[in-house]
Amino acid sequence: MSVNYLNINKLFYFSLIFGVVIWFCVFVTLPVQIVEPIQPKTTLFIVACYLSLIFGFVTINLKKKEKEVYNQVELISILYKIIIITALSFLVRFIDLFFVREMTLSNSYALNRSLVGSGFEFAQIPFKIASVLKALYFFPIVIVISLNLQNKRLKILSFALLFLPLVEALLLGSRKPFFDIAIILVFSILVFTKIKLTKKKIILTLFGAISLLIVTNLLLFKREAKEGKNIYNEILSARYNDLLKPSKNIELYILSDSTSDLNKRTALTFLHLGQYITHGFFEFNHIVKGKPIPLTYGSYTFSPFSRLFNKGNINTSPREYVYITTFGALFLDFGWLTPLFMFVFGGFQKIVFLNAKNNFIWLPLVIYIIIINVFLLMFNYLRGAGIYPFVAFTIILLLLKNNLIKVNEESISS
Secondary structure (H helix, E strand, O other), rough: OOOOOOOHHHHHHHHHHHHHHHHHHHHHHEEEEEEEEEHHHHHHHHHHHHHHHHHHHOOOOOOOOOOOEHHHHHHHHHHHHHHHHHHHHHHHHHHHHHHHOOOOOOOHHHHHHHHHHHOOHHHHHHHHHHHHHHHHHHHHHHHHHHOOOOOHHHHHHHHHOHHHHHHHHHHHOOHHHHHHHHHHHHHHHHOOOOOOHHHHHHHHHHHHHHHHHHHHHHHHHHHHOOOOOOOHHHOOOHHHOEEEEEEEEHHHHHOOOOHHOOOOOHHHHHHHHHHHHHHHHHHHHHHHHHEEEEEOOOOOOOOHHHOOOOOOOOOOOOOOOOOOHHHHHHHHHHHHHHHHHHHHHHHHHHHHHHHHHHOOOHHHHHHHHHHHHHHHOOOOOOHHHHHHHHHHHHHHHHOOOOOOOOOOOHHHOO
């Protein structure tokens, strides 16, 4: 089975433009003050990276391949194997978290985060492999949506896999897995299904977005309360306020005794979300403005490989606990050679998109790359565990290569 209707050029350019538009719209409506002037070099670097990514994408033009077509039985069998591998990986991961590292739901989030970040030793390699393979958790649901598979049990199991990352999220007080799952589902539906926008669907989408905001911020409030912190003071004094400072009016409104708790939390939610989305650009600008930092040649962004060879975590960012965008991370690794990396990455994206038109197993990577592109200017989906979906995909190709056998399309249709 294949997805020939994919307009790969449209998807690629849309993902880039959509991300920039989101960032700009959020920033212009945000009640904040820029602390440090934007350096021309910052803008030049980002523009050069975007252009290099585009040039890399348009440069690659593979020969047209014969479609790889799978019958329904083979396809479902492959998906069940991915589900089993992923579920077993989460089981091993939970053994690591609950029994080896002795994490519990009653621990403080800070304690659990310190336990999950403990050292990497050879004896832990099976647990590390499980951490990589569990990144496949969204592969089955993306394929089910993209090919409109109607096997009820497969749909239920594929959807159930999405809940497993949330266990670790609850242990660490992390909101990111909730966000990741939501955007994976949204982008999968938008890309692979023909949606007619109606008033009801728009209302349901807005309701879902608001519900997600409420859930993620409730987790934040719960995390801060669990650690005995004042949520208002904590957010208003968070590190990203150093370079993207809330305006005096919004700060006074939130801290005023005359403002109701509901209004305080609402204002705080949107202020926090806006700063969360936009502050990375200004953190990167701070890096460009500062003293030159020795390059790490990939060890910062692709830190799992450096840990594998016992080089530990390499963090050359001048400020911790903030985002520096994808561009900022790559700048720490490669400096002004980063556009060359982006050119190669653009070519890689084109290869993934072209293969996805002919082979269903590549489809989840299309969604993941779209997410990476949308959030280039905000977060960094490539750093650390962000490369695990690509590594896990490679492992799956090797493990299931005997199952991924081409079947002549005529024989399927006959």
